Amino acid sequence: MKLNSVKENPEFMDRAVRYFQSKWASEQSMMVYEDCITHFTNPSNPLPQWYLLLDDDKIIGCAGLITNDFISRMDLYPWVCALYIEEEYRGNAYGTILLERAKKDAKEGGFNYLYLCTNHIGYYEKYGFEYIGTGYHPWGDSSRIYKTTL
16 A cells, blocks of 8 residues: 655656545535645645545545644534545555554654544544534534644
């Protein structure tokens, strides 16, 4: 497996946009990922980051490191977002590769904590995240908020 930071490997930008869109976007939100991923190249700013996990040349997973994951807790950041592993690759702890890189980059960016929002229970706890409360999305849903110390 190879982990690519799109910031460090901008030649992956178009593939990253298409992959994140295919896994996370609706017809109405396609431009969100395109806009986010194509406007993050300021090397002096540690956020955002976009990651692709590859098996040879095949993208098998992704994640982002961002300032806010469309959740009400604007006082908390950075957030790991859009973690995804292709179904046939699940069960091999490949998600931890993406999580550990996000943790490393967040710490190097000067942050002490990393957050995520999800309604999955039991997965992120295995990787050092603890539930700290509930946050609310602009579209009316809520999500559990998790935190880990870096």
